[in-house]
Amino acid sequence: MSKMARIPNLGGARAFVLHRPHPTVQAITRQLSAIGLEAIGFWPELPAEALAADFVFFDVDLGFDEQFPWKPGEAPMPLIALIGSEAPGRVEWALSHKADAQLLKPVGNAGVYSALLIARQSFEARKLLASEIASLRQRVAERQTIVRAVEVLSKGAEDGRAYAQLRSLAMSWQISVEDAARRIVAMTQEEGDDDQSDRA
Amino acid sequence: MKRHIEIGILYSRSGNYRLVSESCRAGAMNAIADVNADPVVPFEFIPVERDPQGNIDRYASGCADILANSGARHIIGCVTSWSRKEVIPILERAGGTLWYACPYEGFEANEHVVYTHACPNQHLVPLLAYVVPRFGADGFLLGSNYIWGWETNRVARDLIADAGGKVLGERYLPLGEVDVARLIAEVQATRPDFILNNLIGPSSYAFIAAYAELGRRDPHFRPERCPILSCNLTECELPALNGAGDGHLSVGPYFHDTSGADRGAASVSSVMPASSFEAAAYASVRTLAEILTRNPGAQWTDLPKVFAGTSFRTPLGDIAIDPQTQHATLPVQIGRIDGTSFKTVTLTKGVAPDPYLSRYDRTETFGRPRLRVVS
Numbered sequence: 409m410s411k412m413a414r415i416p417n418l419g420g421a422r423a424f425v426l427h428r429p430h431p432t433v434q435a436i437t438r439q440l441s442a443i444g445l446e447a448i449g450f451w452p453e454l455p456a457e458a459l460a461a462d463f464v465f466f467d468v469d470l471g472f473d474e475q476f477p478w479k480p481g482e483a484p485m486p487l488i489a490l491i492g493s494e495a496p497g498r499v500e501w502a503l504s505h506k507a508d509a510q511l512l513k514p515v516g517n518a519g520v521y522s523a524l525l526i527a528r529q530s531f532e533a534r535k536l537l538a539s540e541i542a543s544l545r546q547r548v549a550e551r552q553t554i555v556r557a558v559e560v561l562s563k564g565a566e567d568g569r570a571y572a573q574l575r576s577l578a579m580s581w582q583i584s585v586e587d588a589a590r591r592i593v594a595m596t597q598e599e600g601d602d603d604q605s606d607r608a
Numbered sequence: 609m610k611r612h613i614e615i616g617i618l619y620s621r622s623g624n625y626r627l628v629s630e631s632c633r634a635g636a637m638n639a640i641a642d643v644n645a646d647p648v649v650p651f652e653f654i655p656v657e658r659d660p661q662g663n664i665d666r667y668a669s670g671c672a673d674i675l676a677n678s679g680a681r682h683i684i685g686c687v688t689s690w691s692r693k694e695v696i697p698i699l700e701r702a703g704g705t706l707w708y709a710c711p712y713e714g715f716e717a718n719e720h721v722v723y724t725h726a727c728p729n730q731h732l733v734p735l736l737a738y739v740v741p742r743f744g745a746d747g748f749l750l751g752s753n754y755i756w757g758w759e760t761n762r763v764a765r766d767l768i769a770d771a772g773g774k775v776l777g778e779r780y781l782p783l784g785e786v787d788v789a790r791l792i793a794e795v796q797a798t799r800p801d802f803i804l805n806n807l808i809g810p811s812s813y814a815f816i817a818a819y820a821e822l823g824r825r826d827p828h829f830r831p832e833r834c835p836i837l838s839c840n841l842t843e844c845e846l847p848a849l850n851g852a853g854d855g856h857l858s859v860g861p862y863f864h865d866t867s868g869a870d871r872g873a874a875s876v877s878s879v880m881p882a883s884s885f886e887a888a889a890y891a892s893v894r895t896l897a898e899i900l901t902r903n904p905g906a907q908w909t910d911l912p913k914v915f916a917g918t919s920f921r922t923p924l925g926d927i928a929i930d931p932q933t934q935h936a937t938l939p940v941q942i943g944r945i946d947g948t949s950f951k952t953v954t955l956t957k958g959v960a961p962d963p964y965l966s967r968y969d970r971t972e973t974f975g976r977p978r979l980r981v982v983s
Contacts, residue, residue: 415766419966442717442933444966517700517718521964 416525419444421462423524426450426475427490428467432515436465436490439520461485463524465511468502469493481506486531488523490515506534550586557589560596611651613900615640615893616658616674616704618685618695623662624784624809628885629687631844632709635889636684638879643897645878650901653893656680664690671695675702681907682707684892688808689713689755696720705908707896709888711840711860713759714963717933720908724895724929724936725888726861728763729962731839732804734940735859736767737973738954739837744801745773750791750815751806753780760806760839763965770970776800781807786814792822799828803836812841813848820852831855831944842883846948853945860884861924861938863950877923884924891922891936895929925957935961 423440427433428451440447450458453475458464462485466475469492473480481504489507491499492514502510509527511519554574562570578588619633620626640653656678658670667686674680675698683699684707686692692708699706699720706721714727747768751757757780765775776798779791788811795803807815819836823829836856843864846853862884876894881887899906899914906914912931919926928937940959943950962968 415763415965415968417966417968418964419962419968438719438932439717443964444962517696517720521715 416528418524421445422448422460423463423465424448424450424454424458424461426454426464426466426471428452428470432490432513435515435517436511436520439515439518443521443524445524459484463488463527465490466505466507467492468498468507469513471501476505480504486524486527488527508534547584547586550589553586553593554589557592560592610644610649611904612654613651613904614656614678614680615653615896616671616678616680616683616685617655618658618660618667618670618674618683618706620662620687621659625687626662627809627844627848628710628840628842629662631842631883631885632684632687632889635709635881635886635891636893638877638881638886639890639893639897642878643893646897648901649897651904653897660691664688664694667691667694668698671698671704671706672702675699675704681705682896684709684889684896686710689759692721693755699908703908705911707889707892709885709892711884713756713763714965715759717935717963719911719934722892722895722911722929722934722936723961723963724892724927725884726839726859726938726940727935727961727963728760729965729968730861730938730940730959731859732760732763733767733965733968733973734954734956734959735837735839735857735942736764736771738942739802739835739857740771740773740974743833743835745771746776746801747773748776748795748798748800748803749778749806750803751778751780752783752808752811754783756808756840757806761804764804767973771974773801781811783808784810786810788815788818791815792818795819796822796826796829800834802834805836805838805841808840812838813845816849816856817852831857841945842885843949844883844885846945849945851947854947856945857942857953858945858950859940859942861940862887863941863943863952866949876921881923887923891920891924891927894922895920895927930961933961933963935963937961 423445425433425436425447433449437447454477456477459477464485465488468489486508487505489502489510491510491512508530509523511523557574558567558570561573574588575585578585581588617636620629640655643649644652656674658674660666660670671683674683682705686695686706686708687710689712695706696718707724708721709724711726711731745768749761749764751761761778768775777794805812816836819829828834832855838858841858842860864882877890881890898920903910915929915931919928925939937958937960940956941952942954943952
């Protein structure tokens, strides 16, 4: 993982606050402006441009799925839940949106700064994890290709040595074993095609 | 007869940071005297004073006592960040305002506090921007073991990395500790380009004295090769150094001009402030007096409106206070210690506060990174 956040450059970032007009919005806006962010309040629905926001604060007490221009749990930015009532159903709903941090209402003079940093860090970690999982899934899906590449390389000889050869090819091409396997399989297919054209 | 308005004073008159605290208190008291003697001001300030005696647990109670048992709604006080953080909940509950006249580590903007001394973009950032090209980027970080040292050094680590340097060591001493032999040995072993000193009080004096001794043995550790840098060292502590600090650097919004040429400060205050602590505490009281002259009942809720578009005449110059963060726009001066005063080496006027370093730009601060020859 990349190293811990340094001086967190939050200046100029945009935060949408999805909450009905209320002193809570003022308290959050004041803290956001002091930190150097632009705060934009909205209720009851987030506009399309919220997709480009750097952070979204959302009310858990009165919130519902249709307020967001994305599916629950798929927000493209860090989310901060604004929790007043700690009713289990509401907390569950906030969790379904994968809130990265929370602030308890009433919001006073502090809390926004740490919520921003925690939300950003856990959002980044979640994104990184998701992309690692996606790439691992893809590699698992390439098992078949590896088997075929080993078959091609072994030409009937020992599989162990063929696999070692595949790995050393991947290393010299500086690509993953899966990519090397795909390349080898593709090459043999091309050769096959050439053979066919020769025959024609 | 003038109306009386009570004003809280919460400075320790004893303890580790007594010199700083007394300097702030002197500024506040001088300003109260000047306000009371000023025929234009329609009221007199009556100080309501509590002395926490350098004991951290007595700040919250002192603050609560002032707010509960007097009419004072504004308090001038606190030196350490720890004490400021102790009184904030009390201020929030009682609707009071603290005028805080010391440099601090930033990352705070409370509605119940007005910050009239420097935050990191007005002390540490310009100080390292000055030092790195002249002395080098490798630093050794020192601090007393509490929030000022931790947070200032944390920012320094990032700045040093941005400048292409290395942190060669980072060490903390308990408040009041004066055994610095180990620190000196580590500094000597690592041979940094500069030392960032966030020790306070007796620990700081002991380190500076021992470092001067080291410089006599090894020329690398003389101020012209490897200076000690401070973001909070002012004239009020120089007598405690007995000349051991000569040549080292400090940054602040104000240095006492011994030549008497600083007519700006002289025209505002009857007594020329002896340090930036004194000047900032003085500025706090005068600013408050100006606000209360216009609106006698002004409370914390009124302050942002009052600050917007106004500037205040103070010994720090005409200063504005940012209504969003309630931090002052201040001059930034870097000074070299010379006996019991400073020689100013750079002065930048009107530096707007950026307590969260939201506008920090590494290229602007340290220039383009130099490419290394790799062949």
